[in-house]
Amino acid sequence: MSFKSGLATTVGKSSQWLLKTFFKGGSSLPGKLALKIDPTILSSLAKDYDVIVVTGTNGKTLTTALTVNILKEEFDSVVTNTTGANMLQGIVSTFLQGKKNKHGKNVAVLEIDEASLNKVTEFLTPELFLFTNIFRDQMDRYGEIYTTYQLIVDGAKKAPKAPILMNGDLPIFNSIDTVNPREYYGFSHKDDEEQMAHYNTDGVLCPHCHHILHYKMITYSNLGDYYCPNCDFKRPELNVALTDIKHMTNVSSTFTIDEHDYQIEVGGMYNIYNALAATAVAKHYNISSEKIRKGLAYDEKVFGRQEVIEIGDKKCTLVLVKNPVGLNQVIDTMKLSPYPFSLAALLNANYADGIDVSWIWDSQLEELGELDIPKVISGGERQSDMSLRLKVAGINEENLVETSSLTQVIEEIKSAPTEHVYILATYTAVLGLRKELIQQGFIKEEA
Incomplete structure (x- = not known):
């Protein structure tokens, strides 16, 4: 390891210790500092x-x-x-x-x-x-x-x-x-079984001749046993x-x-x-x-991947969503629930989420409109966009609560009429909600 690489490693590890010890975080900054000193440090590490x-x-x-x-x-x-x-x-x-x-x-x-x-x-x-x-x-x-x-x-x-x-x-x-x-x-x-993908599906054109693909079996979206x-x-x-x-x-x-x-x-x-x-x-x-x-x-829930969080007496399942196919699969999974549930849908549009929120219109939220969901909370920085989408999808407006405040979202979850609540959120909305839940003592800050 060269002197520059050694210095970069020392600075990176020192900052990592400092951030973890005193700030309970720092997943990217140590790497950023090390790269400033030695842009090729990864080769050594x-x-x-x-x-x-x-x-x-x-x-x-x-x-x-x-x-x-x-x-x-x-x-x-x-x-x-x-x-x-x-x-x-x-x-x-x-x-x-x-x-x-x-x-x-x-x-x-x-x-x-x-x-x-x-x-x-x-x-x-x-x-x-x-x-x-x-x-x-x-x-x-x-x-x-x-x-x-x-x-x-x-x-x-x-x-x-x-x-x-x-x-x-x-x-x-x-x-x-x-x-x-x-x-x-x-x-x-x-x-x-001879079939074709849903009409609102990407990637179903044959890359060789551009005809629409057929399927012998479809799991979801354009996944399955395809042929031209x-x-x-x-x-x-x-x-x-x-x-x-x-x-x-x-x-x-x-x-x-x-x-x-x-x-x-x-x-x-x-x-x-x-x-x-x-x-x-x-x-x-x-x-x-x-x-x-x-x-x-091994039963250890991963960040935002069906994490179960208790908020008051509610069992909340937190799921990260970020694109139409993923959201559709989450909706299909929710429909397998053997119990009634309420729903919170939190939409942000920061760089890490993707600044274009038009993707929510390509998802099959209409399937939620067909369910009897007694309370739906629309939140996040772009809650007005999510609220409009949910209304168009057929969600009963009498059951819809609209708020951009995460504190209010938590209060609305606590007063939900069902024991189970699904929380669907984009990436920065998940981060913001978790931060608020830590401050209110519902979850512990990760070491």
Whole structure:
């Protein structure tokens, strides 16, 4: 390590200790400081690590957490960015706090922002990439889905020998050739049935001839066993396949992957995909089914991913939402609830959320209008936009409360007529709500 790298490491670790000790935070600032001193510091910090990269639109955080849980059953040392700081400075901070195992294998599982992957792979060489999915998201940052896919393909090709584990059910992941070898995971749990995707679905044009794709099976959105009726484009052979969903609720699921049964303690189809992706990583490393089972069953809710928070006598499920496909999947999961619930929908439009809120009009909020939800709270900095969308979706205006105050949102939750409350919030709205809940003593500040 050079003098500059050593100084950058010392400054970064010192600031990390200071921030954690006195301010209970600081996931990105130490990395930012270290990069100011040595822009190439990541090369030194990541040396001697076997790096696995997780990227894509939805599911990065939970897929990373499940992958880490499984790999910890196999390896002594697994470093990850648990705070979700997934840009370059956050990745540097992750390695600053990592402790290397001197006598065994050092593994790093990194969630990396799609637009940041190209920057990160300038300085480290992953041995494996995991692509979850690509959906329309934060148009001001990423553009259309094909632009986003090109971003992560360009990032991966800087480590051309590293395989990419891809969601085989997503047509875009089979649309162009890559220099990296590819392996695919996906669903094969239903008999063939000729069908087409919903008319309001992105990514259903054949990349070869531009005809509309047909499906033998659809899980959600444009995911499934697709084929083009006009040319030879079709879903690739799956290396890892989910063959049965035995039970799926709003809080857990049991399923079969390659003849082995597994369970996760989060609900919904989209989270089964996250578990399947993590399992594909484990199988790449020849980890036993028993260790996979233990890793997936580990019941620790991840930030904003179906966290259950008690506010007064209410059991509140906090879910991060950020794009139409993700929100639709959350709505489908809510509909599995065996009990009545109230709803809080918090919409912000800061840079980290995406400043364009038009995406809420592409989601299927009308399905909420068909449910008997006794109280709906519209909040956040853009609560007027969310309120209008909910009214158009058919939410009974007599049951709708509108407020931009998070303090008032909490009071309205406490007076909800149901024991269970779902809170759907964009990223900075989640942060703001958690801060307010900490101040009011409903949750503890993380160390």
